[in-house]
Amino acid sequence: MGADAEIPTSPGIVCRGVSKVFPGGVEVLRPLDVTLEGGQTTALVGPSGCGKSTLLRLIAGLEAPTAGEILIGGAPPSVILREAALAVAFQDPSLLPWRTVRGNIELALKLARKPPDPRKVDDLIRLVGLEGFADTRPAALSGGMRQRVAIARSMVTEPRLLLLDEPFGAVDELTRRQLAEDLPRIWEPRRTTTVLVTHSVSEAVMLSDRILVLSPRPAKIVEDIPVDLPRPRPAGIDSTPAFRAAVQEVSAGLARGMASTTPLAAQ
Amino acid sequence: MSAAADHGVAPTTARRFTGLLGVVSLVVGWELAARALEGAFILAAPSDVAVWIVQNAGLLGRAFRVTLGNAAAGFVAGNLAAVMLAALALAWPRGERVIAGLALLIFCLPLVATGPILRVLYGPGPGPQITLAALAVYYTTFVPLLVGLRAAPSSWFDLVRSYGRGAMAELVHIRAAAALPYLFAGLQIAAPAAFLGAMVGEFTGAERGMGVLTIRATRALDVDAIWALATVAAAASMAVYAAVGVIARAVLTEPPPVILSPPPMPRTGGARGRAIVLTTAAVLGFALLLWWGAMELFDLNRFFAKRPDDVWAALVTAPDAAETRATLAQALRETSVYLLPGFAAGLALGTGMAVALTLLPAIGAGATAVAVALRSVPIVTTAPLVVLLLGRGAVGTIVLVAVMVFFPTFVACLHGLRQAPGQVIDVLDSYAAGPIARLWHVQLPAMLPAFFAAARMSVPASVLAVTVVEWLATGRGIGSLMALSASLSDYDMLWSSVVIVALLSVAGYAGVGAVERRVLSVYAAEQMTR
Numbered sequence: 001m002g003a004d005a006e007i008p009t010s011p012g013i014v015c016r017g018v019s020k021v022f023p024g025g026v027e028v029l030r031p032l033d034v035t036l037e038g039g040q041t042t043a044l045v046g047p048s049g050c051g052k053s054t055l056l057r058l059i060a061g062l063e064a065p066t067a068g069e070i071l072i073g074g075a076p077p078s079v080i081l082r083e084a085a086l087a088v089a090f091q092d093p094s095l096l097p098w099r100t101v102r103g104n105i106e107l108a109l110k111l112a113r114k115p116p117d118p119r120k121v122d123d124l125i126r127l128v129g130l131e132g133f134a135d136t137r138p139a140a141l142s143g144g145m146r147q148r149v150a151i152a153r154s155m156v157t158e159p160r161l162l163l164l165d166e167p168f169g170a171v172d173e174l175t176r177r178q179l180a181e182d183l184p185r186i187w188e189p190r191r192t193t194t195v196l197v198t199h200s201v202s203e204a205v206m207l208s209d210r211i212l213v214l215s216p217r218p219a220k221i222v223e224d225i226p227v228d229l230p231r232p233r234p235a236g237i238d239s240t241p242a243f244r245a246a247v248q249e250v251s252a253g254l255a256r257g258m259a260s261t262t263p264l265a266a267q
Numbered sequence: 268m269s270a271a272a273d274h275g276v277a278p279t280t281a282r283r284f285t286g287l288l289g290v291v292s293l294v295v296g297w298e299l300a301a302r303a304l305e306g307a308f309i310l311a312a313p314s315d316v317a318v319w320i321v322q323n324a325g326l327l328g329r330a331f332r333v334t335l336g337n338a339a340a341g342f343v344a345g346n347l348a349a350v351m352l353a354a355l356a357l358a359w360p361r362g363e364r365v366i367a368g369l370a371l372l373i374f375c376l377p378l379v380a381t382g383p384i385l386r387v388l389y390g391p392g393p394g395p396q397i398t399l400a401a402l403a404v405y406y407t408t409f410v411p412l413l414v415g416l417r418a419a420p421s422s423w424f425d426l427v428r429s430y431g432r433g434a435m436a437e438l439v440h441i442r443a444a445a446a447l448p449y450l451f452a453g454l455q456i457a458a459p460a461a462f463l464g465a466m467v468g469e470f471t472g473a474e475r476g477m478g479v480l481t482i483r484a485t486r487a488l489d490v491d492a493i494w495a496l497a498t499v500a501a502a503a504s505m506a507v508y509a510a511v512g513v514i515a516r517a518v519l520t521e522p523p524p525v526i527l528s529p530p531p532m533p534r535t536g537g538a539r540g541r542a543i544v545l546t547t548a549a550v551l552g553f554a555l556l557l558w559w560g561a562m563e564l565f566d567l568n569r570f571f572a573k574r575p576d577d578v579w580a581a582l583v584t585a586p587d588a589a590e591t592r593a594t595l596a597q598a599l600r601e602t603s604v605y606l607l608p609g610f611a612a613g614l615a616l617g618t619g620m621a622v623a624l625t626l627l628p629a630i631g632a633g634a635t636a637v638a639v640a641l642r643s644v645p646i647v648t649t650a651p652l653v654v655l656l657l658g659r660g661a662v663g664t665i666v667l668v669a670v671m672v673f674f675p676t677f678v679a680c681l682h683g684l685r686q687a688p689g690q691v692i693d694v695l696d697s698y699a700a701g702p703i704a705r706l707w708h709v710q711l712p713a714m715l716p717a718f719f720a721a722a723r724m725s726v727p728a729s730v731l732a733v734t735v736v737e738w739l740a741t742g743r744g745i746g747s748l749m750a751l752s753a754s755l756s757d758y759d760m761l762w763s764s765v766v767i768v769a770l771l772s773v774a775g776y777a778g779v780g781a782v783e784r785r786v787l788s789v790y791a792a793e794q795m796t797r
């Protein structure tokens with residue numbers, strides 16, 4: 001299956017005139033044109049309810065756009081889905097309560113029809129800091145721990161396109177920083193195309209090559225900010241002036257983006 | 268969360284102890300009461316029961332094996348049917364309402380009349396008992412399965428789809444596992460119900476089995492035998508109920524749900540009205556088709572295998588149709604005099620006890636353990652006892668119906684009262700609100716869905732109870748009319764009463780559902796929209 005795959009290793013994403021109106025008339029995305037380069041990490045930042053998760057679901061082919069088209073590696077999302085070369089860490093960790101931490105991660109391999117790989121599963125469990133919890137069920141984990149399981153699950157199949165929807169929302173600050181340092185080490189060598197939804201500007205700067213700021217609903221791109229920092233990020237980069245300057249620039253862009261739209265109209 | 272703690276996966280030693288204490292005091296009280304009533308020939312002491320069991324061990328053992336075998340066969344057949352029906356409803360979502368409606372209609376067939384009919388259709392052998400056992404179990408498995416197969420958040424399905432997988436992977440990895448607790452909840456109730464179905468089947472003219480012994484003992488007024496048979500039936504049912512519980516605990520990571528009733532139709536306004544009319548019409552259409560098709564397919568003799576048009580003729584166009592209708596109406600009036608007070612009393616007592624125990628938690632634990640254990644007793648198999656104790660008049664029948672309704676209502680209400688959201692109770696507590704205020708504002712509204720679910724399922728249960736007592740003992744009402752028609756081979760009357768009773772049961776069920784929708788739309792809006 002892998003050899004004659006139609007999807008390149010680091011697929012680019014093209015959105016052409018993509019809009020989404022939910023039944024009942026909720027307009028979530030204004031016609032959106034954007035190209036995300038293959039192998040890059042793109043962060044989506046914007047107020048809650050603006051349509052970030054919806055955009056991710058459209059890219060993942062879980063939802064069809066009302067108009068326009070999305071191409072992943074030159075093909076519609078159904079192709080990358082069929083090749084199981086995509087993984088999503090959903091905003092709600094969606095762990096199956098009857099499976100252990102290990103079992104939940106292994107489920108992704110099963111669903112992607114990949115052979116079991118206990119070593120890799122153990123490595124990922126260690127990477128997300130859940131050593132010793134491999135045989136624990138989700139009910140006994142904190143919200144942050146569950147999200148880390150979902151992150152490990154999304155990485156285990158070595159996807160070519162990784163969609164992370166606020167993956168650290170419930171993770172405590174210290175662990176979050178640790179993860180922001182560790183995770184790119186996995187996707188860096190594979191040049192995984194990654195789309196990351198986040199509320200944290202510093203996280204966006206830390207993890208991504210490009211930051212798109214979205215307006216309140218209906219979402220459109222109001223700022224497009226490249227992050228000019230070395231990849232992989234060296235340890236301790238978050239205390240350098242260059243990093244701080246980048247964070248300030250994005251914060252300012254975020255403020256501009258918000259100001260350019262009528263503030264309360266969309267709420 | 269509190270439900271998980273209370274109906275916990277592993278019962279605590281303390282709960283085991285209070286349960287044991289309850290059983291022991293029950294037996295001691297029974298022995299004392301029997302000693303006090305000696306000579307009245309209504310109550311056999313536990314010691315007499317034990318003696319009878321030992322003396323008749325051979326006979327009892329053979330009968331027990333026969334009944335157990337029939338019950339097991341019916342259990343397997345009924346649950347397989349339930350799984351297949353649920354799978355059909357899953358594969359064909361637009362047909363779900365019609366499938367569920369048909370399943371309810373068939374579940375509402377009065378066993379005491381279907382028994383004799385099946386007897387003539389099958390000829391000799393265990394066929395009718397097994398079929399009745401299957402009929403007694405499939406609905407209580409089908410309904411929770413229907414809920415369980417959908418009891419998963421949409422994000423789990425998104426996960427499966429995000430790896431490019433479809434409905435089959437959803438079924439294997441999500442639905443099957445999510446439905447498992449619901450399946451076990453159904454199986455646990457089904458185990459004693461299968462025993463009940465097999466025994467009712469044996470009441471209606473089998474050659475061997477516990478039901479046959481019960482009928483003989485009742486005719487001979489052999490008090491010790493009646494009590495011994497009821498005890499064995501109850502003990503066997505409690506044992507299988509417990510056994511399924513043990514298996515469930517070993518297999519499941521979460522406790523099975525307590526409430527086993529489908530949610531009422533969720534839509535509102537004109538769309539719902541039309542949906543109800545359409546569904547009802549489709550259900551009746553399919554039912555007639557199935558009925559007629561089955562009779563024609565097996566080419567069954569019209570003398571005892573009536574077709575829909577025969578029943579129509581008997582009730583509407585035949586020269587004596589008016590007489591038939593009058594007889595039926597008279598019997599139904601007699602039955603309703605027993606049924607309605609018993610139903611109301613069972614609901615009121617079940618709810619009242621649950622509320623009282625919530626206010627007096629000290630005695631709650633022991634009483635709950637006993638009630639949960641007794642819920643597994645097939646009440647109907649104790650019908651001869653109730654008649655023995657309370658006579659063949661109204662009181663015995665009403666009590667039996669009430670008991671039949673009481674246990675599921677009590678257990679469901681107790682569960683519902685515990686569903687009250689903890690944070691809201693905390694808010695009330697922070698205003699130093701007393702237990703009554705807490706009950707009124709939080710716990711009672713939280714209990715309502717469970718109460719109505721139990722009330723709906725109690726409709727067919729109470730019809731079963733009342734018809735069995737009438738059939739076995741009182742000689743009045745629709746149950747007795749069915750028995751009489753069966754023995755006189757008046758198949759027009761027998762089939763007519765089956766149709767009328769089934770339709771009235773479904774109507775009663777739907778009536779409770781209508782009240783439920785009204786009440787819940789006010790008190791439990793979020794449950795309605797789910």
Ligand SMILES: Nc1ncnc2c1ncn2[C@@H]1O[C@H](COP(=O)(O)OP(=O)(O)O)[C@@H](O)[C@H]1O
Pocket residue numbers: 022023026028047048049050051052053054055217
């Ligand atoms: N299935 C749906 N039907 C109708 N409205 C929806 C649906 N999914 C999302 N929405 C609406 O779309 C908007 C954007 O949602 P979402 O993409 O989840 O926002 P974000 O992830 O940016 O917080 C919200 O207003 C939400 O209510």
Ligand SMILES: [Mg+2]
Pocket residue numbers: 049052053054091165
């Ligand atoms: Mg979101």
